[in-house]
Amino acid sequence: RRQRARPPPELRELALGQGDFPPLDQAGRRRSKSDFRGQWVLLYFGFTHCPPPCPEELEKLCRAVPPLEREPGLPPVQPLFITVDPERDDVAALAPPVRDFHPRLLGLTPPPEAVRAAGSAYRVPPSAGPRDEDGDYIAPPTVLIYLLGPDGLPPHYYGRSKTDAQIAPPIRRHMETYEPVLD
Numbered sequence: 001r002r003q004r005a006r007p008p009p010e011l012r013e014l015a016l017g018q019g020d021f022p023p024l025d026q027a028g029r030r031r032s033k034s035d036f037r038g039q040w041v042l043l044y045f046g047f048t049h050c051p052p053p054c055p056e057e058l059e060k061l062c063r064a065v066p067p068l069e070r071e072p073g074l075p076p077v078q079p080l081f082i083t084v085d086p087e088r089d090d091v092a093a094l095a096p097p098v099r100d101f102h103p104r105l106l107g108l109t110p111p112p113e114a115v116r117a118a119g120s121a122y123r124v125p126p127s128a129g130p131r132d133e134d135g136d137y138i139a140p141p142t143v144l145i146y147l148l149g150p151d152g153l154p155p156h157y158y159g160r161s162k163t164d165a166q167i168a169p170p171i172r173r174h175m176e177t178y179e180p181v182l183d
Contacts, residue, residue, distance in 0.1 A: 023110035041148040047085035062102035063164035
């Protein structure tokens with residue numbers, strides 16, 4: 001029982017999503033991962049110039065939040081989008097699309113070195129694809145939605161095959177049975 005209750009130190013060190021990211025939000029305010037400690041977060045890495053799947057996954061993430069908010073006794077969920085394309089997704093470029101998805105969605109644009117750090121922490125591909133003759137490129141999205149617990153670590157993630165209706169019940173279960181991984 002004690003082993004199940006607290007992961008051994010080796011597993012805590014390997015936990016996905018450790019570290020910080022020092023981005024700006026779509027209003028130009030400085031943010032860091034510590035701003036979200038103590039909260040439940042649905043996190044997606046993508047970029048605004050992305051053809052599907054980025055908009056589809058972001059829409060799914062935002063549709064999963066209202067049913068959870070209507071559940072009595074559940075804490076709020078913060079929807080969060082982090083761009084993997086800070087070259088094109090500066091504060092001004094991020095604000096309009098973020099507003100269209102959810103009123104509380106935060107869009108974060110970190111400097112390139114923070115994108116690499118986040119890529120390492122969340123296993124997100126950290127680099128843009130090859131440029132075409134016009135200088136355009138595709139930055140690889142994760143196609144994963146991460147659920148971050150109040151300790152800032154993801155107890156679960158959801159792939160493209162899951163709908164918003166399919167991810168809300170497991171999120172609720174994680175909230176109801178939450179135990180922090182880190183002290």
